[in-house]
Amino acid sequence: MPKILKPKTTPERPFFSSGPCAKRPGWRPDALSNALVGRSHRSAEGRERLKLAVTRTHELLRLPSGYEVAIVPGSDTGAFEMAMWNLLGQRGVDVLAWDVFGRNWLRDATSELKLADLRTFEAEPGYLPDLGQVDFSRDVLFTWNGTTTGVRVPDANWIASDRDGLVMCDATSALLAEEIDFRKIDVLTYSWQKVLGGEGAHGMLILSPRALERLETHRPPWPVPKLFRLWNADGVLRDVFEGVTLNTPSMLCVEDYLDALAWATEIGGLEATIARADANAALLYDWIERTDWIAPLAVDPQTRSHTSVAMRFVEPQLAAASESVRADVMRAMVQLLEAEAAAFDIAAYRGMPAGLRIWCGATVETQDIAALLPWLDWAYAEARAVIAAQK
The missing domain is CATH 3.90.1150.10 (Aspartate Aminotransferase, domain 1)
Structure with missing residues (x-):
């Protein structure tokens, strides 16, 4: 190959990782100076900060009426597995996988939950499976944007509006970067460290009214770990949609997420x-x-x-x-x-x-x-x- 001279100017921020991703422009550690460190997340102030994160998420995404948001453990992985463990088992399931993480959800459905009525639609790296074969009388699991393959669904037109099953979407590499019709999605998950460049370990779980109804009326046939369980003997843990968390969150990370949400709002949403x-x-x-x-x-x-x-x-x-x-x-x-x-x-x-x-x-x-x-x-x-x- 011909000799190419070394460039003289480097990127000001040479951070191009696909997760954790670059912080928002202008970010400095002092953005976390108001973090509620040394205080309980169960305190009035702690609950207020967590509730604010949920409220501002709802506002930034302009979620449809009746959709609820929860902060959950385990990043996007924890959020999506939590949805699987709590909501699946009522009807047959179609799983689409063309990416490493889509195949993780497929492995969970096959090897861990051992779903009896399971159909799989897979594709090699670089391709989508045939979306036209999906049956929306069943629950459907898919990844909007394959982080590892760079393959996305082009839109939500292939998703039925009059579906009977739930559509569950891992959107962690798509949210705030792709046009997503939330009305076509019943479960959507993502993590702070992807498109907003927040800190890791926390996931976001968004449920439609149809998903919330399933949560109210369905109890899965398998054991659900406490860290995933969205219900107890008294019913659904409704306060998780008010910012109450199932385990201890990092209030430094919460403050960082609030900072990222504020930046996204300030630049135009x-x-x-x-x-x-x-x-x-x-x-x-x-x-x-x-x-x-x-x-x-x-x-x-x-x-x-x-x-x-x-x-x-x-x-x-x-x-x-x-x-x-x-x-x-x-x-x-x-x-x-x-x-x-x-x-x-x-x-x-x-x-x-x-x-x-x-x-x-x-x-x-x-x-x-x-x-x-x-x-x-x-x-x-x-x-x-x-x-x-x-x-």
Whole structure:
């Protein structure tokens, strides 16, 4: 490959991890100065802060009337598994999986809950399964945006409005970056550390009136751990939708989430966060289109993520090499970029084809994507030269 000169300007914030994601622009530790540390989350003040997080979430997302929000343990994983453990078992289930996390939910449904009436729809990395085969008289589980493959559903038009089952959506890499019709979703989960760049370990569980009705009337046939249980002998724990948590939350993390919600509101709310992700993704995909050694992992342009953009190596000589050689190039690129503080944490997810994965969500600045692009070309040329010399 021709020699490419090392760029002179690095991104101001070279943080492109797909989780935890970049903090909001301008974030500093003193944003947490009002955190209710050393106090109980059960105190009046603690409950007020938690309730505020729930209320502002509802407002920012403009959730339909009757939808409820809860802060739960275990990040998005805990939130989605909590929904599965509490709500499934009443009727048959269709599970869609084209991403590592979708396959996690499939494994839970198969190996842990051991659902008897289960249909699965899977696809290889880069593709969606046939959405037209889904039966909405059944409960349906899917991931809106596959973080590890960069493959998303293009919209919610494939979801029936007159469904009988519940539609359960892992939206942690899509929320505030994709247009989501909440009326088509009965259970939606996400985590603070994705599109808003909050701190980890806390998940968000959003339930529609139909999901709340299921929670009121259905008790699953399997044991539900206390940390997941949304009911007791007296019925549904309604106060979890008022900010009361099932275990002890970090009030530092709560304050950080409130700070991120305030930032999203200040810049213009949902439309603004989606626009920022769209602009970042457009710039990156335009570069990919002009670059002959890389391509999106997502085959159909309509299904390409606007947050976690996953890429694979396509230069003919490298594409014809073994996966281990491509992985060597990936690792060399990552090491070079981190050594120059030009980009951190952009390797493809483990188990995916060797390549790159760059987060383009709302907390990333478009100018930092622009500054990153020449570094990618430089690092690829350098890595290819090093690997070729070793061979």
